[in-house]
Amino acid sequence: MAIMERARQVLVGGVNSPVRALVKPYPIVVERAKGSRVWSVDGEELIDYIMGYGPLLLGHAHPDVAAAIAEQLEKGWLYASLTEAEVELAEKLVSLYKPGGMVRLVNSGTEATMTAIRLARGYTGRRYILKFDGAYHGAHDAVLVSAGSAAGHLGVPSSPGIPEECASKTLIARFNDEESVEKVFEDRGGEIAAVILEPVIANSGVIPPKKGFLDFVAKTARRHGALVIFDEVVTGFRLSLRGAQEAYGVEADIVTLGKIIGGGFPIGAVVGRREIMRHLTPEGKVFNAGTFNGHPVSVVAGLATIRIAEKINASRLASERARELEDAIHDALRRLDADYTVNRAGGMLQFFLGIEKVENADDARRADKAAYARLHEALRRRGILITPSQLEALFPSTAHTSDDSALFQEALKEAAQEVLG
């Protein structure tokens, strides 16, 4: 295909973010998208359950979001000065995620977690952070770290180019395993600035926390004087209007947001307790700055998205669609003589093949990725687009209908029969 051939000449792997290269049998070249559908330049019409990997809670090209963007474009689109809209967005985020707190807007989830970690280190004067195996917090050095030897909990770089000295400041525990958290804190509790966690892991497929696990992590961290950072880049506004803190009744000191709060435009946010946030420049000394921080188009798109999400109770609607997909997956896979499991948290879900239970990243890694990839391709041929990676999530939006769920169910029954039958 001509565009792909051109892409492979000038873009590494033919794409700009690696998961896009996994789409089989070749990456989708998109022409346009609307509501729950995406159209490729090859004339495919697909029901899209990737939805930009989470930001498009209201579906593609929502007219009210489009109107807000158009209105902003009339007034110019970059001032690198304060706007009322960014104050309004900050007020909204503070009221929902950290009443009495403060916000710094940045440009991506990656920047949000990078800033939150620097802030936690600057605030506590400690060097180490703790993250969980299989959680993803963006593409920066402190968090692109995998489990090293079980005895030391010291992370090792998960990419060439990350110095070991840097990765070794990141300690790794197992999700849903209280003992492993306890051990890390016993070992180095007094040196840990913060524990950062995806309250629901959305980057090893979907892995919800066991009952009481988040509370245990938060209490253990606080007992050792470490801050709790909830990375709600995915769960924010999706699990509920107030995200995982509300859904699981556990408070974080700092929350990182992204994705949905930009309505599909690049954004990230650090929301935290006032006395912590005040350590950021210019009030404090922990450095953060950005040409595009608080970008007017992202801000108005995010505000419009949040207003609509609030009005229509979008997280509940997305959750209903996700439940229909969960039922459809059971219906399609139960009839085959194969192990599988489905994990869902509100409006996000993923299924795993060849395994009966997934509670941590090791379980997720044991799932049958090759069979999943074949199923992804068989679904694409039947007009359904799911993430090509077993280790990502399916994200229904409020633009998806029960009819879409029924089409998903029919397509999955056929595709599963073809691939696994």
Ligand SMILES: Cc1ncc(COP(=O)(O)O)c(C=O)c1O
């Ligand atoms: C939980 C989580 N945190 C952070 C990020 C990084 O966000 P971004 O891709 O906007 O840099 C992601 C991206 O998928 C994510 O899922």
